[in-house]
Amino acid sequence: MSESKLQSHPHRFTFQIFDTIDGDFCKEDVLVRLIHFWEARNFKKGNMLMGIELLLIDSKSNAVQAYIPANRLFRHEGRLKSNSVYTLNNFMIIPTKKVYKVTDHKHGIVFTEKTSMVLEPIGDHKIDEQKFRFRNYEDFASIVDTNADLFDVIGQVRLIVGDNIHSPSTLESAPQVEGSRSSDRVFLHLQLKDGQTIRIYLWGTIAALFRERWNESEVKPAVLLITIVNPKTVGPVMALSSTSSTRIFFDNDVTETKQYLTWLGDNGHKTPKIASSSSAVTKLETVTIQEILQFLQNENPQEASFYCFGTILDIQPQYGWYYISCSKCNNKLEKADTSMYCNYCKESNNIGVIRYRFEIRVCDKNKDVETFVVLDSEATKIAGRRAADV
Structure with a gap:
């Protein structure tokens, strides 16, 4: 034009x-x-x-x-x-x-x-250049899986995991796509001011743009500001997922990251420890089934997340594909004469919620086989695929 x-x-x-x-x-x-x-x-x-x-x-x-x-x-x-x-x-x-x-x-x-x-021509228009909507961990948790508000988050970088995170940019070629989702991903943890640590997944082009800038940075940022993220349940915990509208700011990009960086410097010796209710993990790695079993047997009780890639041998729906759960505690409701009853809440006439749950047998690269329980969103996906196949 x-x-x-x-x-x-x-x-x-x-x-x-x-x-x-x-x-x-x-x-x-x-x-x-x-x-x-x-x-x-x-x-x-x-x-x-x-x-x-x-x-x-x-x-x-x-x-x-x-x-x-x-x-x-x-x-x-x-x-x-x-x-x-x-x-x-x-x-x-x-x-x-x-x-x-x-x-x-x-x-x-x-x-x-x-x-x-x-x-308009360049001039002093006295209009703010940015506007953010920051929220804390509890605010995100209150709207998880609702697809309602897409808020912003700012915090200190605690963990970053992703393919080619230290290699040359992958933007020279478009991210590979499997179905409707890009396989290009970066996983990170941000620790918020209140001590909570929140998981964040960056997908597709957003992940590639982040990787490019991260690899080019001589001094890696201590603070990240990530906009317009969607809180989703991933496995057993909540995580924030990037959207097509997400932007990412480093240490000195905007006033808000500069102020957070100053706060870290002023309060370095007072920075809160990771809260006990945090979803944080200290290590994220790819392991075999045998290594997972060894961890469960030998380590002190703790929470950790692993990637384990395997082949599904069969699905074992002997306990059914789903059950009717209590709307308060998610435990299975028992049938009474004229109503449903929750043994945990000790209440009858509960409003039941369908919750998917079944077991699968998985074989990893070492040919080890183990049975895993699949719950909720992932179970829903597998059940949906099975229905489509039928």
């Missing part, structure tokens, strides 16, 4: 702000900074591009999520540039999203055929 089409109109002296906008359509000018934008794709329909999501902020630090449908991208995509300021008008106003929310504002924005987005 030519430079002439990107020229700003004469500067206006008054602008609306998102908090004062009402109704279904806004024809007035709003001065906004484009903080970030990313593709919205439908993975159930061949990774089809649905549109572009934008994170905008006005002069009063109100952040709003906007959306440009794919059929209207040609009008705007050539001029989208992060951290640039625009005058926006003639857009549709909708209620904020109920899932995958990246702002706290009551409004959302949708671009129409009449929407105008004009680049």
Whole structure:
């Protein structure tokens, strides 16, 4: 697109702000900074591009999520540039999203055929360059697996595991994809200010971008700020999963990481120990079945996570594919004469919840065979595949 089409109109002296906008359509000018934008794709329909999501902020630090449908991208995509300021008008106003929310504002924005987005000349627009929504461990745990809010997290790096983490960048070739999920992954731990340590998975392009910058850094960062992450249950614990809109900031990238780094320096001798309720592990490695059994037999009681790659020999559903569990404690409900009864809670008439559970026999690379119990989300996936095969 030519430079002439990107020229700003004469500067206006008054602008609306998102908090004062009402109704279904806004024809007035709003001065906004484009903080970030990313593709919205439908993975159930061949990774089809649905549109572009934008994170905008006005002069009063109100952040709003906007959306440009794919059929209207040609009008705007050539001029989208992060951290640039625009005058926006003639857009549709909708209620904020109920899932995958990246702002706290009551409004959302949708671009129409009449929407105008004009680049403003460089100047002192007095609009914040970033806006983050930090949460602690308990906040993330309260919304795990809901796909509701996608908050931000900041903390001290405690552990990083990933393929090629110290080798040249993998961005020279696109990440390999298995099905709808990229096989490119980085796993890390961040210790938060309250002492809790939280697990984080970076996937696909986000993992590759992180790996590239990590490998190029002469001084490895002590602090990471990771935006728009989705709390998910992974195995027995909660973890934060990157999304297509995730951004990652190192030590001196933004004010928030600089302040956290200063806090670490000022409180280095007072930094909280890892809390006992933390999901942290001190070691993550690939082991054989025999090594897992030895760990269980010989080590003192503790929590640890391992990777064990093996082949499923058979599924043993002799106890059924699922059971009806208590909604309070997840233990199996027993049948009474006219109701269900929980032996743990000592209550009857419980509202039951279906919980998947079955056993599988797995053979590892050393030909060792062992039986494992598969629960909840992973059991649901396997059960779903079995039903599809049938």
